[in-house]
Amino acid sequence: MGALFGRERREIAPGAVHLPDWLDPDAQRELVAACRAWARPPAGLRTVRTPGGGQMTARQFGLGWHWSPRGYARTAVDGDGAPVKPMPTELAELAARAAQAATGAPVAAAYDIALVNFYDADARMGMHQDRDEEADAPVVSLSLGDACVFRFGNPHTRTKPYTDVELHSGDLFVFGGPARLAFHGVPRIRPGTGPAELGLTGRLNVTLRVSGL
Numbered sequence: 503m504g505a506l507f508g509r510e511r512r513e514i515a516p517g518a519v520h521l522p523d524w525l526d527p528d529a530q531r532e533l534v535a536a537c538r539a540w541a542r543p544p545a546g547l548r549t550v551r552t553p554g555g556g557q558m559t560a561r562q563f564g565l566g567w568h569w570s571p572r573g574y575a576r577t578a579v580d581g582d583g584a585p586v587k588p589m590p591t592e593l594a595e596l597a598a599r600a601a602q603a604a605t606g607a608p609v610a611a612a613y614d615i616a617l618v619n620f621y622d623a624d625a626r627m628g629m630h631q632d633r634d635e636e637a638d639a640p641v642v643s644l645s646l647g648d649a650c651v652f653r654f655g656n657p658h659t660r661t662k663p664y665t666d667v668e669l670h671s672g673d674l675f676v677f678g679g680p681a682r683l684a685f686h687g688v689p690r691i692r693p694g695t696g697p698a699e700l701g702l703t704g705r706l707n708v709t710l711r712v713s714g715l
């Protein structure tokens with residue numbers, strides 16, 4: 503069903519921009535196929551255990567660097583222990599183009615981290631900051647498959663004020679500058695809303711970052 507109103511580029515907070523439909527259907531298909539290949543072992547998709555003894559509902563893998571609650575590593579320290587797969591050049595270039603499209607300026611450093619999150623219908627992600635990187639380059643986030651509610655807050659508290667944004671397949675969200683350390687999370691997935699031609703049950707999020715490491 504089409505939307506009543508077109509979805510337009512919107513600044514959600516200073517430094518945080520939502521660009522709907524940034525990836526065309528072919529690019530989405532290619533990225534989903536690539537994610538499927540990267541998600542295979544070694545250092546593939548895993549369930550992340552949290553320090554309190556729980557586990558994240560979104561499953562994850564990394565390229566370039568492996569993220570875990572202990573920080574970044576070059577091996578899947580809380581998975582199978584294998585070396586992380588390299589950051590593909592095309593993905594680093596895509597991240598640079600995305601950041602420039604959102605901010606209007608080139609990012610000096612190279613994007614060297616991709617974290618890929620997979621959400622099934624019941625998965626979500628609590629409010630958190632992305633603060634394990636040592637560089638302040640904007641975070642680039644691409645959505646594929648089912649839509650979700652993405653909650654974008656402020657750098658001071660995981661509670662209000664925040665804005666809920668619907669991210670659809672192909673959408674780009676970039677946050678940098680004064681928004682770089684804003685709390686954000688995914689309270690809800692909208693099951694069954696992804697484009698049928700992607701053949702994806704669930705949602706993939708590819709978040710691209712500069713490590714500064």
Ligand SMILES: O=C(O)CCC(=O)C(=O)O
Nearest residue numbers: 617619652686688707709
């Ligand atoms: O899935 C998303 O859109 C957000 C992912 C996220 O916040 C993260 O990986 O830190």
